[in-house]
Amino acid sequence: MQKVLPLAWAFLWESPVRVMLAIVATAAATCLVIWIASGYDALEKTFDDYANLSMGRYELAIAPIGLKEEAFVPPEVLEDLKSDTRVTIADPMWVYRAEVLPPRSASRSVHRGRGSDEDGPPKGFDGGPNARPPGSLPGTLLLITDASEAPFEMLRGDWLSTEAVNVPQAVVRTETAERMAIDVGDRLTLKQDDQDHQLQVIGILNAPKLKGAGDSALTILAPSKGEIFITSAAAERVLSKPFKISLIAISLKEETNINKFRFGWAPQLASYETPVQFQQAFEVEEALDQSSAAANVRLQSFAATGISMLVALLVVLCTLSMGVNERIRQYAILRSLSFTRFQIAQLIVLEGLFLGGLGLLTGLAISWGVLLIVSSAASQMLDHGVMLGRYSILLAMAATLGGAVLASLIPAYRAMRVKPIDAMAPFVEVSGQKSFSRVGLMVGLGLIAVNPVLTFLVPPPFEAEIPVMMTVGFVCMTIGFVLIAPAIVVGVDRSLSPGLARVMKIDRKLLASQITNHLWRTVGASISLAVGVGLFIGIQVWGYTMLEGFIPGPWTPDALLQFNSGSLLPSETSAVAIVPGIDPERSFPIVVEQPRLSEDLTNSAERASVIRQDNIVLVGIDAKRAFSGSDPFLKFEWVEGTPEEAIGKLASGRGCIVPDHFLRETGLNLGDYFTLVPPENAEKVVSYEIAGAVKLPGWHWQTKLTGFRTRTHRAAALVFANYEPVAEDFDLSQASHLWFDFTSLDADPQKIQEQASQLYAKSKEMKDTGENNREEADVQIIPVNQIRERTRGAARRWIWLVSQVPLIASLIATLGVLNVFLASVRARRWEFGVLRAIGITSSTIIRTVLAEGLLIGISAGLLSVSFGVMCGWCGCGIAQYMSFFGGMHPDLVIPWDAIAMGLIGLVLLATLSAAWPAYSIGKTRPLVLLQEGRSSI
Secondary structure, eight states: OTTHHHHHHHHHTTSHHHHHHHHHHHHHHHHHHHHHHHHHHHHHHHTSOTHHHHTTTOSEEEEETTOOTTOOOOHHHHHHHHTOTTEEEEEEEEEEEEEEEOOHHHHHHHHTTSSOOSSSOOTTOOOOTTOOOTTOEEEEEEEEEOOSSOSSOEEEEOOOOOSOOSSOEEEEEHHHHHHHTOOTTOEEEEEETTEEEEEEEEEEEOOOOOTTOOSSOOSOOSGGGOSEEEOHHHHHHHHOSOOOOSEEEEEEOTTOOHHHHHHHHHHHHTTSSSOEEEOOSHHHHHHHHHHHHHHHHHHHHHHHHHHHHHHHHHHHHHHHHHHHHHTHHHHHHHHHTTOOHHHHHHHHHHHHHHHHHHHHHHHHHHHHHHHHHHHHHTTTTOTTOOOOOHHHHHHHHHHHHHHHHHHHHHHHHHHHTOOGGGGGSOOOOOOSOOOOOHHHHHHHHHHHHHHHIIIIISOOSSGGGHHHHHHHHHHHHHHHHHHHHHHHHHHHHHHHHHHHHHHTTOOHHHHTTHHHHTHHHHHHHHHHHHHHHHHHHHHHHHHHHHHHTTSOOTTSOSEEEEESSOOBOGGGHHHHHTSTTEEEEEEEEEEEEOOEESSOTTOTTTSOOSSOOSBOEEEEEOHHHHHOSSSOSSOOEEEESOHHHHHHHHHHSSEEEEEHHHHHHHOOOTTOEEEEEOTTOTTOOEEEEEEEEEEOTTHHHHHHTTTOOOSOSOOSOEEEEEHHHHHHHTTOOSBSEEEEEESSTTOOHHHHHHHHHHHHHHHTTOOOOOGGGSSSOSEEEEEHHHHHHHHHHHHHHHHHHHHHHHHHHHHHHHHHHHHHHHHHHHHTHHHHHHHHHTTOOHHHHHHHHHHHHHHHHHHHHHHHHHHHHHHHHHHHHHHHHHOTTOOSOOOOOOOHHHHHHHHHHHHHHHHHHHHHHHHHHHHSOHHHHHHHTTOOO
16 A cells, blocks of 8 residues: 555656546535535524424324414313323313403513503503503413423523422423513412412523414414413413313324324324314414425435536546546556556556545635635525534445546446556557447436336335335436446537538537547446436426426416405305306306325325325315306316216215325225215215216315315315205305306406405405405405415426536536547547647547547537436326325426426536637647647547
């Protein structure tokens, strides 16, 4: 090693320009990994755990459906939860609203300096018998619990004790303590039944502030909702009422799958006398989304590491391969001077490690400087700033050093094959037409076919096999494209070189076979360029294909009116339907409910997804008018059954129309029944018969943005039934929406909303105070085009955000391709000198090198398009089995505009990579070229 180490360092710097380009490319790959991974490090600290936002040390909470304060959880729910071996803690909690007053001194201190006297009550306080001192909080939310530990961290003081005390103890959340100007040791006054009860404050709880909820709002029942915490004994003593259960906070064993637990318990929760459910309100969902965001960034950081490793591998591979080609004779001399094959291999590996290490250190230095600048700008979003964490450094090391070691294996193997006798005859690559291996082409095509066969023809029987099959499929496909790359390069050279020579006014013989003279060098450059753009195209194809399943299709009517402040009797909707712009013949009042399935037909407990849920959205509509005729209101594409048969079953009983994926996921067929549990009456179970199955593209976002999901944030399907049975089964006496078509394409939705609001108010005998005086209009119009635009806009932003990593990788790979062109031009300096000597102009030489770059760009473009489309197509197929948003099997969508942009950029990058070498060789005098031959640059 003592002889090998300095020799490897010396060999490395024989071509300083090549080495510097390789270091810059590797450093850029390092920066790419660190930029994304450091974001995960910061998000991990900012969003430690989704439960910390509203559940504290608990994972879940169970509360009555509807979140009504007068509804309570049946005691048997607590008993059943405690008997579940997966539950470690099940703490019952009682939410009670009472009038709590701070100490008089605290009330003064709150308002001191606001026009109050030093020792008297604040100005404006008349002290009447019904007046309350400013600073009091009537209707304070008490959370009564005997939990052994605080749900959140204690800021000061102690948590509640169940031991008997003279004065009941209380713990106050930080926000409430600040508003009441109290601290540990103060006493509060609780008024109950015209009596004053003292509460001793023993601790301040650092509970988070809930977003979007005022003091009196009850949008969610969770431990963080409480303002003042007391024990059950204290509550029964001061309230003179028995303890009741408003919610149950649950902690699970560490190895428990929370999704399986939630969905496994859901049917049982709906079966109790008072139906209950797991909390799914805004704050919990926001916390889940934040946790998901951190997980997505973590996944993205792994993807960036893989891409960067591939880029570093290709860059280092090109650099080392060129060095090996040029030093064959030197390696042979070293072998004759007692160097072993292993020491020769060590030389190459050490060169690769030097390149990777220098690139890593450079990238770390640049990233550290950039993150210092950016951290201040991101401080509002990331509470802990941005930093070079252990996670990001380890991933960067894996990408650069790992890529460098892997890249050195092939050149090391080639160098090990050099014999001492080779020192007598320098190695010279033979120029001329090179062909591809037909066997390699056939094997490559066979390997490419493995992925679609495994994805579409042999679906995985078990979920555990999906990652294995996906890995096998994509690895085989990648190897297959590498094997067919020589055939693509040769095909491009043979088919396009003559035409390109005419266009660029180059002699056909001069351009012919230029990119195949050194076939594997050209193949390496093409693959390097194709990697990033191929992944970019794959993401675009995958993203837009998956998106189609969420865009409302042509079956959807033009718009929907949502009644926010109430609902209408079906007979009253005619008053709203006469608004100009609404087609009264194509307007339908509907009722909507979101009941649970009595059985987990979709197996949501095993693996929840966007269509594997324990509930559905049920819409009641006039079936005869909506589905019949040559131009029905709902233009369904029928998969099973016919409109005539379905209408008959809907009109005569509890028939329903389901989306086709519902049959696929549940295993049900036409004519089968499934039972639903009304959310407000668990004892009344109703059954519906499947009368037809239709395609409903975009149903998911249609229900999300129109208020159809009335109970929870997910649903397995959108199901249609006749108006009367749905209204009767779920006690929906009034319509909540009006679904309609416009009279013309130029109808103004805003004017329709304004006029509908006025008629709605008049119909409901409400005083119209004007929309400007309300936070929300009485009637809200939701055009389907608005849903489509919002969905597409959000999806496009996300798809392009994810596409940035492959595009950046393409820019980095350009440095490696530039190295290839420099080596190619350097190896032909003597040849170019001869051409110049016989009369070929420098302009022609420059155009020839640029034409080579253009041909390599076209070869890379063909590789990237074929790989990207295949990758996106198979990715969508495998997503149906493993992605949360899979299962709807949308048709393949190829966004040609995005692909065209990627291909144009790729060809430009390849051509620009050839520009510097072309200019450099073109400006050199013929005599210098003939004298230098193959000397170092």
